Amino acid sequence: MTRTVGYLGPQGTYCEEIVLSLYGKEEACLKPFAGIDAAIRAVATGEVDEGIVPVENSLEGSVNITLDTIAHDVNLYITKEVVLPVRHNLLAKKGCQEIAAIVSHPQALAQCRKTLGILYPEAKLKPVESTAEAARIVAASDGLYAAVGSLKAGEIYGLTVLAADIQDNNANSTRFIGLERKQASSTTGKCKTTLVCQINGERPGSLYNILEEFAKREVNLTRIESRPARTGLGMYIFFFDIEGSTAESNIAAAISAVEEKCLWYKNFGSYPVYTINK
Numbered sequence: 001m002t003r004t005v006g007y008l009g010p011q012g013t014y015c016e017e018i019v020l021s022l023y024g025k026e027e028a029c030l031k032p033f034a035g036i037d038a039a040i041r042a043v044a045t046g047e048v049d050e051g052i053v054p055v056e057n058s059l060e061g062s063v064n065i066t067l068d069t070i071a072h073d074v075n076l077y078i079t080k081e082v083v084l085p086v087r088h089n090l091l092a093k094k095g096c097q098e099i100a101a102i103v104s105h106p107q108a109l110a111q112c113r114k115t116l117g118i119l120y121p122e123a124k125l126k127p128v129e130s131t132a133e134a135a136r137i138v139a140a141s142d143g144l145y146a147a148v149g150s151l152k153a154g155e156i157y158g159l160t161v162l163a164a165d166i167q168d169n170n171a172n173s174t175r176f177i178g179l180e181r182k183q184a185s186s187t188t189g190k191c192k193t194t195l196v197c198q199i200n201g202e203r204p205g206s207l208y209n210i211l212e213e214f215a216k217r218e219v220n221l222t223r224i225e226s227r228p229a230r231t232g233l234g235m236y237i238f239f240f241d242i243e244g245s246t247a248e249s250n251i252a253a254a255i256s257a258v259e260e261k262c263l264w265y266k267n268f269g270s271y272p273v274y275t276i277n278k
């Protein structure tokens, strides 16, 4: 049976590039959503089998809407991670003479902030839901707009490339995750495990006590990220990315110990990690 895969649309986003790299034409029915949270919620309601969303960029850091939605609003598992090198382009209508505003996803605008400031210091930066939505808006505009997006988005919406490779740093890459209602079936090869928990921030050493459970079992953490717990100012939840899977006994034991010590906890499971080489 073909699976339905939801992602941040419209056609031509980097999210779509990930979906197309994972599934052949016959293997998946693609369903674009207007927002990252909508794509995630569609997995939870059963509208789609899987959602592909961005979670972190090497220049700009976390995609907060992804972290907050998976922590607070749904109960889903992370079933894969895919890292994509991201190369942005400035796209405009043919013959465009003047750029009054540059539109794109806020993460994409931020990844090109310095370059755009040098090329078009007077242009206003306008955030929209995705890079492909930006290209679609520019194609429908009066020609005074440009979009930051992929070459493919430029082709789809009939735009020309005013400037290529406009990301501020060539190490620009984005981490995407696949979300499903069931745990990943295969965790062989390179794997990670992600959990989120809230600790008692009023006691000294609470975070240290959690970290100790990983350190003493030689469990390697690849990322710690905090986000508001949404229970009051100064209260936080912590995301931990762990190298390896819960099939490894030291990782399983560390997670059980952490669960005992925290106020609130969610395990997103273990999942394989892939990188797209460009």
Ligand SMILES: O=C(O)C(=O)C[C@]1(C(=O)O)C=C[C@@H](O)C=C1
Residues within 6 Å of the ligand: 008, 012, 013, 014, 015, 016, 054, 057, 063, 086, 105, 107, 108, 129, 130, 131, 132, 173, 174
């Ligand atoms: O707008 C897109 O094309 C997306 O897939 C979203 C997104 C993001 O949210 O980080 C993905 C990759 C890039 O880092 C810029 C934008």
